[in-house]
Amino acid sequence: MVKEVVIDPITRLEGHGKIVIVLDDKGNCQKAYFQIPEFRGFEKFAEGRAAEDMPQITSRICGVCPTAHHMCSTKTLDDLYKVEPPPAAKKIRELYYNAFMLEDHALHLYILGGPDLIVGPKAPKEDRNIFGVIKKVGLEAGLKVIKMRKKLREIMQILGGKPIHPVLGVPGGVSRPVKEEDAKKIKEVAKEAVDFTLFTIKVLKDLVLSNKEVVKLIKDEGYIDETYYMGLVDDKNYVNFYDGKLRVVSPKGKEYAKFDVHDYVKHIAEHVEPWTYVRFSYLREIGWKGLVGGEDSGIFAVNSLARLNAADGMATPLAQEKYEEMYEFFGGKPVHNTLAYHWARAIEMVYAAERMKELAEDPELTDPNVRNVPTATPDVGIGVIEAPRGVLIHHYETDERGVIKKANLMVATQHNAARMALSVDRAARRFIRRGKVSDGLLNMVEMAFRAYDPCHACATHSVPGSIPLALYIYDNKGNLLQVVKNY
Amino acid sequence: MSDKPLVIFLGNSIMKDDRIGLELGHRLRNELIGKGFDVEILERSGLGLIDYLEGRRLVIVVDSVVTNKYPTGSVLKLKVEDFKVCKGFSPHYAGLPEAIELMKSLKLDVPKVYVIAVEVRDPYTPSMELTKELEDKLSDITLEVKEKILEISDQLN
Numbered sequence: 001m002v003k004e005v006v007i008d009p010i011t012r013l014e015g016h017g018k019i020v021i022v023l024d025d026k027g028n029c030q031k032a033y034f035q036i037p038e039f040r041g042f043e044k045f046a047e048g049r050a051a052e053d054m055p056q057i058t059s060r061i062c063g064v065c066p067t068a069h070h071m072c073s074t075k076t077l078d079d080l081y082k083v084e085p086p087p088a089a090k091k092i093r094e095l096y097y098n099a100f101m102l103e104d105h106a107l108h109l110y111i112l113g114g115p116d117l118i119v120g121p122k123a124p125k126e127d128r129n130i131f132g133v134i135k136k137v138g139l140e141a142g143l144k145v146i147k148m149r150k151k152l153r154e155i156m157q158i159l160g161g162k163p164i165h166p167v168l169g170v171p172g173g174v175s176r177p178v179k180e181e182d183a184k185k186i187k188e189v190a191k192e193a194v195d196f197t198l199f200t201i202k203v204l205k206d207l208v209l210s211n212k213e214v215v216k217l218i219k220d221e222g223y224i225d226e227t228y229y230m231g232l233v234d235d236k237n238y239v240n241f242y243d244g245k246l247r248v249v250s251p252k253g254k255e256y257a258k259f260d261v262h263d264y265v266k267h268i269a270e271h272v273e274p275w276t277y278v279r280f281s282y283l284r285e286i287g288w289k290g291l292v293g294g295e296d297s298g299i300f301a302v303n304s305l306a307r308l309n310a311a312d313g314m315a316t317p318l319a320q321e322k323y324e325e326m327y328e329f330f331g332g333k334p335v336h337n338t339l340a341y342h343w344a345r346a347i348e349m350v351y352a353a354e355r356m357k358e359l360a361e362d363p364e365l366t367d368p369n370v371r372n373v374p375t376a377t378p379d380v381g382i383g384v385i386e387a388p389r390g391v392l393i394h395h396y397e398t399d400e401r402g403v404i405k406k407a408n409l410m411v412a413t414q415h416n417a418a419r420m421a422l423s424v425d426r427a428a429r430r431f432i433r434r435g436k437v438s439d440g441l442l443n444m445v446e447m448a449f450r451a452y453d454p455c456h457a458c459a460t461h462s463v464p465g466s467i468p469l470a471l472y473i474y475d476n477k478g479n480l481l482q483v484v485k486n487y
Numbered sequence: 488m489s490d491k492p493l494v495i496f497l498g499n500s501i502m503k504d505d506r507i508g509l510e511l512g513h514r515l516r517n518e519l520i521g522k523g524f525d526v527e528i529l530e531r532s533g534l535g536l537i538d539y540l541e542g543r544r545l546v547i548v549v550d551s552v553v554t555n556k557y558p559t560g561s562v563l564k565l566k567v568e569d570f571k572v573c574k575g576f577s578p579h580y581a582g583l584p585e586a587i588e589l590m591k592s593l594k595l596d597v598p599k600v601y602v603i604a605v606e607v608r609d610p611y612t613p614s615m616e617l618t619k620e621l622e623d624k625l626s627d628i629t630l631e632v633k634e635k636i637l638e639i640s641d642q643l644n
Contacts, residue, residue: 045613060501131592
C-alpha cells in the first residue's frame, strides 16, 4: 500500500507549487511528481493580431523574462519579413540583451536561488533569502548588488526606452541609434559590470566553495541527473545568448546534433503526461522513454549549466578562465550536478559583462544606420534566443498582410520540465525517508528545481527566495495527517 | 528626497482585469499631475519598484487584487503590512513588501507606502478587455480611487 504526499498545486492562478510524493510502507519516497503550470492561451491570443505587435505582446507574458520574449519575437520578425538588420542594430540588440541577462542572473543568484548555497540549506528559514545573503556578504556588498542592477536597467532604458517592456526591436533593426555620449556611459557601466561579476565569483568561492558542507551537497547524488544538454553556440561552438546554432551534447559530452532553429521541429518533440499541464520537450530521434535519464532517453536540459555543457567554451577571456575552473572542480565535462546551475550562472554573468564591454567599445555601435526596412511579403518566421532560463523559440505563420494565423512559443521551462521532474524525484527519494517531512527537507527538494530558475508565474511571487509550496501528508488510507507550508 | 507624492498605477495590459491599474492611471494621470502628484503607469513588479520608492516620502500604489472576499470593483485602502496576510494577491503586490524589507535591510530611506487595491475577478486570462462587470463600474471605481488618493495625501499633509 502506498501513501501520498501532496505539495499543493502550482497553478498560474494561485502560484503554488505542487509536488506529489508517493511513499512506500516504510515512509520512504517511492516516486515524486513535480507539476508546473504552462503559460497557455497566448498562442491563441496572438491569432488575428499584427505580427509587428508580437514583440510588445509577448514581452507582457510574464514579469520574469519580458526582454527574452521581446528579442526572440523581434528576431522572428526579421525572419518573417526576410530582412537582415544592419551590423550596428545587431550590436545594439546584443548589448541590450547581455545587460538583461546579467541583471536577470544577478537577481536569481543573489535573491531567488543563490541563498540556497550562499546562506546554506540548513540556515534558519528566515535567513534563506536575500536578507540572509546580506548578512553573509555584508551591507556594502548588498548595496553593490542593488546599485549594479539599477545601472544595468539604466543602460537598458538608454537603449530600449523601457527597462521592463522594451520598445527596442523592430523588424530589420532597432528603433533608434546609440548616441556617442550614451556609448560613453555604457562603456563605464560595462567596465563596472565586469568588476561586479568578478566580485560575484569571489562571493561564490569564499562563501560556497570554501564551505565543505555545501560542496558535499553540490556533489550529492540527490542532485545529479545525466541527460542531454542544449544551447546556442557561435561558429566556434562558444556560448552565445543572442544568436547561433542549437547544439546538443550527449550525457557523455559528445556532440549529438547541431542545427539551425528552422529545423527545430525535426529535432524537438513534445510529450504530454496525464498528471501535468506542461508539455515535456524531448529529442525526437531518441524518443520519449519516460521520466528517465541517460543516453537512451530523449530528455534534455537547457539554461546556464546546459549552455556551458553544450558549448566548447566561452567567447571572452575571463569567462573562459572561470569556465575552466568549474570543469576542473568537477573533474571534466559535462557536469550533471544540478546545483552547479548556480555556478554556471555566475560564469555567464562574467561573459555577459565582458561582452557588454566589447560591444560598448565597438565604434560601429554608434553607426546611425540601424534599420533595413522590410519589403518582403511575410509568411513564416522562426526565431531563437537564449532566455536566462534556456532556449526560447518563437514561430509565427501569417497571411500576406502580416496578420498572425498561427503562433507557437516554445519556452525554456518546457524544455527543462522533464529534467526538473527527474531532479525533484531524485531529491525527494534521497531526502524524504521514514515519513519524515520537515521544512528543511521540503527546502532540500525545492532546491532541486529552484536551481533551474523555473519561469512560472509563481516565480514572481518569490522575491524573498521561496516559491510557495504546501506539503500534504496522507496515510495509506488517504487520511490527511500533516500540512507543511512555506508561505 | 522628493516631497511630491508619487502615485504608481500597476498592471498588465494584456491580462484582462489586471489591466485595471493601467486604465485608472490613464484616466487620472493629468488630473493628479495638476494637483501636484507625480504619476507613473507601470507594467512591472518586485524589486524593480525600489527604483521608484527610493528618494520619496509618500508613494501610493494602485493595482488589482483577488481576495475573493469583496464584490468585484470594490476599492480597498491597504497598508503594505496588510499584504503579508492577504492571500491570493497579485504578483505586483507580492514584490512590494519584500522590496520595502530589502530597502530597510540596506538602510535605504523607505517612504510611507499605501496601496489602493481594486478587487477583480479575472486577472489571469490573456485579453485586452476588462470583464463586463468591472468595465461597467469603471467610472465609479475611477472616482473612488481618486478620492482615496486625495484622502491619503490630505491626511499626511
